[in-house]
Amino acid sequence: MKKVVIYTTTYCGYCTAAKKLLEKQGIAFTETDVTTDDSKRTWLVEQTGQRTVPQIFFGDTPIGGFSELSEIVSNNKLLSLLNT
Numbered sequence: 001m002k003k004v005v006i007y008t009t010t011y012c013g014y015c016t017a018a019k020k021l022l023e024k025q026g027i028a029f030t031e032t033d034v035t036t037d038d039s040k041r042t043w044l045v046e047q048t049g050q051r052t053v054p055q056i057f058f059g060d061t062p063i064g065g066f067s068e069l070s071e072i073v074s075n076n077k078l079l080s081l082l083n084t
Helices: 013-024 038-048 066-074 078-082
Strands: 004-008 030-033 055-058 061-064
Touching (some): 004 013, 013 066, 038 055, 038 061, 066 078
Parallel strands (some): 004 030
């Protein structure tokens, strides 16, 4: 199974929602708080083209934020994406 990493900030409601959704699905993840890490935020923009958080990665592949994760779960694609 691919490693799941979620980049968050301390003040982000969507970050909290994404973590709860992953927990509800029984998916282990690593959280990286980028609240005060400007270099990591710059890296995220370079990798994803997005300035918002959360940014969620399955392995080395960015999948987007909470909306994209929610859609993946709703379409029953979570496990297939994590296992490919």
